[in-house]
Amino acid sequence: MSGFDLGSILKSLFARDGKSLGHVWIPDGHVVDANNQPVEFPKSYAVEDAYVMISLAEMFLKRTRVLWREFYPVVHSFITYGNPQAPLTVGTVAGPGQLKDIGTANLDKVIPLAFPLAGPIVYDGQNIEALLGLYAVPAKDGAAILINTLSQLSSIVPQLAAATQVAGVLKTGTEQMLGIDGTQLKLGLHNSFFPPTGGQGFIARPGFAVAVSKAANEVDANQLWVVNGRLKVGRNPVSAQAPEEFDYMLIQFYAGPPRVNIWGTIPSLADHTPAFENALKADAADRKTAVNLAFSVFEAELAKSRDLTKSDKGAVRALVAQNLKDRVAALEKGSLFELKSGGTETVEAEDPTAFRPFKIGLPEGQWPQRAAGLPIW
Incomplete structure (x- = not known):
């Protein structure tokens, strides 16, 4: 039987090779506005004189339905910053919000853009650590938990003294959501953003970083564009199209206004x-x-x-x-x-x-x- 390789089939059943997934800083000149004009960014944040804002600019699941189950994307993030001896961490769940207003069906049709993850953070010249997970959550099962979480938050957020209570509600709701049968971690990112003289890797500066469920050697940064806040792939921003062949998270760093x-x-x-x-x-x-x-x-x-x-x-x-x-x-x-x-x-x-x-x-x-x-x- 030509082409039949029993050894390869058995190997695929019992073993799988790991692969380094793509994690790319969008190059300077590849971020453009709605008119396809390049957006200029500073090379770094001014220490003690800039507000760091971090948002999930976009998240995308390649597959939103498997058999009879529909899924929608949710990102769970932890942003850690400040003195390494006494760091501060901000945890956020980014997903379809205001569920009571839009209903619980067809949540995969919600366009998930520009979720605030952390900030304003006064930049102190230390590393900013980001841990993010992109999950595929079963729509009908997860909706009730998120509605309950949002309902509890709506009653306590106005109370400034309730920060620990807010954290507890988010922690409990997230644990319940991630414990749903069928919830899958589709993509994870754990990285530190360094000061300009702090090490090799991404510099803490305004701009965009993207993580994709695709092998790193298959990701060409020169083909990636951010057009008006959304990820596109192509030779130039005019002809580039929104990617649909892989899961991804697009993270934006920017400078907040004076306070x-x-x-x-x-x-x-x-x-x-x-x-x-x-x-x-x-x-x-x-x-x-x-x-x-x-x-x-x-x-x-x-x-x-x-x-x-x-x-x-x-x-x-x-x-x-x-x-x-x-x-x-x-x-x-x-x-x-x-x-x-x-x-x-x-x-x-x-x-x-x-x-x-x-x-x-x-x-x-x-x-x-x-x-x-x-x-x-």
């Missing part, structure tokens, strides 16, 4: 509002001393914060110091304090002792900076 306008939502900083108000209400003879003291305590907390970059901290120091100084001047004049928008337009007036972080307007143009340790007067 000066939301510093008041950070609990450790917002908690100083009562101290500022008490200082402003002090007797006229003691008021400046009391405000200086409250501001120095606030500065110490601001310096410890891991939620703001160095430049954002400088801007917050400047804006808060000027706001307090203006309030004291209004108290000395016996007038109302004018709240301004954009540095020019007066929108309302209020009691000078009513310090409110969210009402501090941001000036137009470049934000002011203030060095640490300076008294207001």
